[in-house]
Amino acid sequence: MAQFGQTAHDDPAAPARASSDIAAPLPLTVLTGFLGAGKTTLLGRLLHSQAFADTAVIVNEFGEISLDHDLVEAADETVIELKGGCLCCAVRGDLADAVGALFARRDAGTVPPFRRVVLETTGLADPVPILQTLLAEEALSRHVRLDLVATLFDAVNGPDTLGRHPEAVKQVAVADRLVLTKADLAADPEAAVRALRRINPAAPLGRATEGRLDPAFLLPGADPAGAADDLAPWLARADVRQANVPANGHHNDHHRHDPNRHDARVRAWCLTAERPVAAEALALFLETLTAFRGPDLLRVKGLVDIAETPGRPAVVQGAQHVFHPLTHLAAWPGGDRRTRLVIIARDMEEAQVAELFASILDGFD
Numbered sequence: 001m002a003q004f005g006q007t008a009h010d011d012p013a014a015p016a017r018a019s020s021d022i023a024a025p026l027p028l029t030v031l032t033g034f035l036g037a038g039k040t041t042l043l044g045r046l047l048h049s050q051a052f053a054d055t056a057v058i059v060n061e062f063g064e065i066s067l068d069h070d071l072v073e074a075a076d077e078t079v080i081e082l083k084g085g086c087l088c089c090a091v092r093g094d095l096a097d098a099v100g101a102l103f104a105r106r107d108a109g110t111v112p113p114f115r116r117v118v119l120e121t122t123g124l125a126d127p128v129p130i131l132q133t134l135l136a137e138e139a140l141s142r143h144v145r146l147d148l149v150a151t152l153f154d155a156v157n158g159p160d161t162l163g164r165h166p167e168a169v170k171q172v173a174v175a176d177r178l179v180l181t182k183a184d185l186a187a188d189p190e191a192a193v194r195a196l197r198r199i200n201p202a203a204p205l206g207r208a209t210e211g212r213l214d215p216a217f218l219l220p221g222a223d224p225a226g227a228a229d230d231l232a233p234w235l236a237r238a239d240v241r242q243a244n245v246p247a248n249g250h251h252n253d254h255h256r257h258d259p260n261r262h263d264a265r266v267r268a269w270c271l272t273a274e275r276p277v278a279a280e281a282l283a284l285f286l287e288t289l290t291a292f293r294g295p296d297l298l299r300v301k302g303l304v305d306i307a308e309t310p311g312r313p314a315v316v317q318g319a320q321h322v323f324h325p326l327t328h329l330a331a332w333p334g335g336d337r338r339t340r341l342v343i344i345a346r347d348m349e350e351a352q353v354a355e356l357f358a359s360i361l362d363g364f365d
């Protein structure tokens with residue numbers, strides 16, 4: 001298990017604190033993995049398991065619009081969203097504030113008691129500054145202790161993503177547990193395992209299809225080698241690029257705070273439609289976008305008001321060229337019933353995509 005550095009409250013001579021302060025810090029699991037790897041799907045299932053009962057969740061979303069909150073099935077009060085910024089860019093204050101707010105609500109009795117915290121990072125997150133913060137910030141370490149880092153790896157897109165996104169390599173490199181997802185969709189899942197093992201040969205590897213995984217795999221006891229014991233000194237080296245991260249990494253400045261910036265070429269925005277969308281129009285739009293811009297279309301996720309299924313929004317999920325079959329929610333979560341498609345893409349003009357969407361919708365009117 002990861003070790004904490006010495007903090008002020010380790011000092012036996014430190015003055016006594018209020019009872020909530022001296023309670024043992026709760027275990028915190030970092031759930032990471034590139035865009036669309038299956039983090040929310042896995043989390044949704046984990047939260048229904050005995051091992052992860054009484055878990056509070058912090059979901060970090062990239063971009064201004066977030067939907068994960070609606071898609072994670074958990075008691076609403078124990079899910080906290082960190083919107084509009086990526087933790088690895090503006091990490092210390094935001095994460096400490098979110099964790100502080102969670103514990104304050106628990107102490108006030110406005111959220112149910114919880115015994116564990118899961119932090120789901122954005123798919124684009126560089127995990128290293130997040131882990132450094134968790135290990136070093138006193139405001140955090142009095143509440144939570146880093147339990148382990150679980151990195152999901154998409155067997156279809158994962159290997160290619162490693163070559164294109166240094167963050168994805170770091171996510172794999174720092175993992176205490178690796179979870180291969182979407183093997184059911186991959187022609188050669190073992191190629192994905194080999195790619196993982198080149199970067200992280202030691203972490204126990206599990207496999208999850210549609211989020212099905214023995215929850216015990218994500219608890220520290222499943223780590224026989226104690227692989228994370230040396231994580232703290234490793235992180236202290238800071239420059240993880242030496243650990244196989246391609247030299248073309250772009251993400252060296254962690255002090256930029258423009259929430260939508262991350263990589264200046266990668267942007268997130270939201271397409272909306274006020275009127276119902278014909279199922280065929282949606283299919284045509286997604287096919288066109290994928291055919292022309294597949295590799296640059298990092299992630300599409302959204303809720304669509306399908307004309308043929310009124311009142312039951314369709315969940316759209318895609319990553320690069322892979323789109324998953326639509327699923328339908330029983331009802332709209334929250335009051336906003338507009339179609340909203342969050343797009344995270346590289347080098348793509350929002351106006352052009354909006355125009356394509358509008359013209360396809362017009363064609364079906």
Ligand SMILES: Nc1nc2c(ncn2[C@@H]2O[C@H](COP(=O)(O)OP(=O)(O)OP(=O)(O)O)[C@@H](O)[C@H]2O)c(=O)[nH]1
Nearest residue numbers: 035036037038039040041123181182209210317324
């Ligand atoms: N076929 C298949 N689909 C999967 C599997 N795991 C997840 N999915 C689908 O992949 C899509 C993306 O999954 P999410 O759980 O939203 O991925 P994520 O990592 O949370 O995505 P971001 O929040 O954008 O980073 C959804 O449509 C899931 O149903 C799997 O093992 N097999």
